[in-house]
Amino acid sequence: MKFNQFVIIGLGRFGSSIGRELMQLGYEVLGVDRDEEKVEEMSGVLTHAVVADATEENVLRSVGARNFDCGVVAIGDDIQASILATILLKELGVKKVVAKAVSELHGRVLERIGVDRIIYPERDMGIRVAHQLVSPNLLDYIELSKQYTIAELNVPDCLSGKSLSEVNPRGRFGCSIVAINKPKGIIIAPTASDVLAERDVMVVIGTNQQIESFQHSIGQ
Structure with a gap:
């Protein structure tokens, strides 16, 4: 509606x-x-x-x-x-x-x-800030349910220059990159051949555990 x-x-x-x-x-x-x-x-x-x-x-x-x-x-x-x-x-x-x-x-x-x-503005903001403090690549996230989340993640140096097929978040962690926000514009439903760059922002959807595993892997 x-x-x-x-x-x-x-x-x-x-x-x-x-x-x-x-x-x-x-x-x-x-x-x-x-x-x-x-x-x-x-x-x-x-x-x-x-x-x-x-x-x-x-x-x-x-x-x-x-x-x-x-x-x-x-x-x-x-x-x-x-x-x-x-x-x-x-x-x-x-x-x-x-x-x-x-x-x-x-x-x-x-x-x-x-x-x-x-x-719950105060509670929800506290949760967001806590997540951002412990996850340096996390910009923001939206809790779709108790299990599923959409997160915005900075592309770290270790992923810069890699295609989505190389990163393979779905195959390795079960989560999906549904959009890439680049300085020149946003790519909705990116393909396996799309390449990440250092200033890009990934929009990732998955369960809380899947996204946490992905964040942990790129935060090393």
Whole structure:
């Protein structure tokens, strides 16, 4: 499903960051927050920004929340407000609801409410930083599930000048290089004859264990 309109409840650092990026990507964004200063700061950035209490059903109805494709509850300092706003968005029939959780318990409550996606910004960032600290070639990674991951890896000196058939990550480790980001552009679904260079970035998909084994082999 392609989403075109987003409503973001809570314009703190997390909510405003999402809003700015969505605007950069060309989407329409309504921001809602009780803090007048935050709303004023984002009023020239988002499509619309309003001062309102998103824990009141009549308020969400008045701003047309039910007409948005996706609702993001980015409230972090008030768990009760986060839960209430989430329930109201679900009851109003917003197609997809994403919510920030500040703890595992908060996340479990949101899950029971029926949130489509729960985000743990601090926890997830901590996990990413830890992986990057112990894996010098790792730029970023996305956890697709508890088992599968997509990782961005710098091409180290030991792989520079080698073709994918020589590297053979699928045959040796079970993971696949699905794209190569080169300074001149990205190669999607590279062939066995494509050659890696030192400044390239490999996009690798596989199980966590397969990718860890591949990282270990190129990190020696």
